[in-house]
Amino acid sequence: MHELAIAESIMDIALKAKVDKHLDSIRAVGVRIGVMTDIVPEALEFGFDIIVKDTALDGCCLKIERIPVRGTCRSCRKFIEVEDFVFICPHCASRDLEITQGQELDIAFIEIDDDEDTPVRGMDSNGEENTG
Amino acid sequence: MVKKIPVEKKVLSENDRIAGEIRSRLKDLGLLSLNLVSSPGSGKTTLLEKTLEALSDKLKMVLIAGDVQTDNDAARLVKAGGTDVHPIMTRGACHLDANMVNKVLAETSLDGADLLIIENVGNLVCPSSYDLGEDGKVVFVSVTEGDDKPLKYPGMFRRSSLMIVSKLDLLPHCQFDVATVIENARTINNDIEVIQLSSLTGDGMDEWYRWLKQNIQDKKQAAK
Ligand SMILES: Nc1nc2c(ncn2[C@@H]2O[C@H](COP(=O)(O)OP(=O)(O)OP(=O)(O)O)[C@@H](O)[C@H]2O)c(=O)[nH]1
Numbered sequence: 001m002h003e004l005a006i007a008e009s010i011m012d013i014a015l016k017a018k019v020d021k022h023l024d025s026i027r028a029v030g031v032r033i034g035v036m037t038d039i040v041p042e043a044l045e046f047g048f049d050i051i052v053k054d055t056a057l058d059g060c061c062l063k064i065e066r067i068p069v070r071g072t073c074r075s076c077r078k079f080i081e082v083e084d085f086v087f088i089c090p091h092c093a094s095r096d097l098e099i100t101q102g103q104e105l106d107i108a109f110i111e112i113d114d115d116e117d118t119p120v121r122g123m124d125s126n127g128e129e130n131t132g
Numbered sequence: 133m134v135k136k137i138p139v140e141k142k143v144l145s146e147n148d149r150i151a152g153e154i155r156s157r158l159k160d161l162g163l164l165s166l167n168l169v170s171s172p173g174s175g176k177t178t179l180l181e182k183t184l185e186a187l188s189d190k191l192k193m194v195l196i197a198g199d200v201q202t203d204n205d206a207a208r209l210v211k212a213g214g215t216d217v218h219p220i221m222t223r224g225a226c227h228l229d230a231n232m233v234n235k236v237l238a239e240t241s242l243d244g245a246d247l248l249i250i251e252n253v254g255n256l257v258c259p260s261s262y263d264l265g266e267d268g269k270v271v272f273v274s275v276t277e278g279d280d281k282p283l284k285y286p287g288m289f290r291r292s293s294l295m296i297v298s299k300l301d302l303l304p305h306c307q308f309d310v311a312t313v314i315e316n317a318r319t320i321n322n323d324i325e326v327i328q329l330s331s332l333t334g335d336g337m338d339e340w341y342r343w344l345k346q347n348i349q350d351k352k353q354a355a356k
């Protein structure tokens with residue numbers, strides 16, 4: 001169950017982003033998870049929901065995009081998508097593949113409420129305009 | 133209205149940063165480091181015991197033994213002649229991370245060491261996401277586990293440089309085909325090297341020692 005540890009790392013990064021970007025609240029965190037990462041999305045969502053309770057991210061959810069294993073065959077130069085971890089080119093049966101996707105474990109975006117009374121302009125100016 | 137703010141960041145960026153520091157320190161030292169992974173009980177500690185008995189007068193080995201709850205493995209390695217053995221108790225966590233390893237290495241003199249081996253927690257899933265700054269992962273499959281193991285845990289086999297087929301002496305008692313396990317591993321990772329051995333009978337151990345010495349030499353050469 002390393003999903004809990006992964007969920008914690010996601011929470012830490014989101015909490016830091018919340019402070020750094022002066023956000024009131026975060027509704028969702030978007031993550032990209034390659035299928036080669038051995039992470040079970042349901043377990044990750046479950047773990048995340050539990051650990052964010054009673055933190056500044058309470059109620060925030062995960063939006064998970066699964067990334068398939070993809071790349072090109074070095075023999076026939078064709079684009080390939082690897083299914084069921086069989087790393088053999090479906091076009092020419094070569095095993096000499098260049099894999100470019102499927103290892104991702106990235107945060108892609110965060111989602112916030114964008115309502116009228118959150119003046120985006122004032123957000124990173126530290127209220128300097130108001131002091132004059 | 134909902135607004136999306138792009139944040140491009142690796143989830144394990146902090147782990148990867150520390151692993152990068154470890155890797156660059158070991159690179160400067162020309163010190164080979166291996167991360168041993170397997171299901172619980174595949175024979176990692178036993179192989180290390182035999183390796184210590186055979187090579188500790190020729191090679192200076194630093195060993196880190198990860199375990200969830202005990203330091204039994206570390207105690208076994210000391211008993212087998214290990215002079216530089218460091219237990220890490222993860223207290224529940226199912227994997228070692230770079231920070232745990234870095235804390236140990238920060239307090240350890242690596243001068244003159246030839247080899248750093250990290251025995252990870254017995255688990256074929258969780259350790260695979262965590263880079264420890266190693267040169268390579270060594271994945272064990274014992275013949276009692278089934279020759280389809282690589283297909284069940286493709287992530288780990290994909291990331292490993294060497295597969296050790298262990299407990300070879302038990303082959304007559306098991307439905308396990310060595311050629312099949314190798315074929316299965318290579319559909320996932322065509323470059324994976326394979327050594328078959330038995331720590332009990334000593335069968336195949338010479339090949340393991342040769343592999344170690346070759347890789348130690350290559351790492352030292354690269355540092356010059
Ligand atoms: N027959 C036989 N048994 C072995 C061999 N290698 C290890 N064993 C036995 O397998 C059991 C587990 O071995 P360990 O070396 O402790 O395995 P491990 O991978 O370190 O286990 P964990 O650290 O708990 O994951 C022990 O009872 C060993 O004696 C072998 O080559 N042949």
Ligand SMILES: [Mg+2]
Pocket residue numbers: 176177178205251
């Ligand atoms: Mg052990």
Ligand SMILES: [Zn+2]
Pocket residue numbers: 073074075076077078089090091092093094
């Ligand atoms: Zn091809």
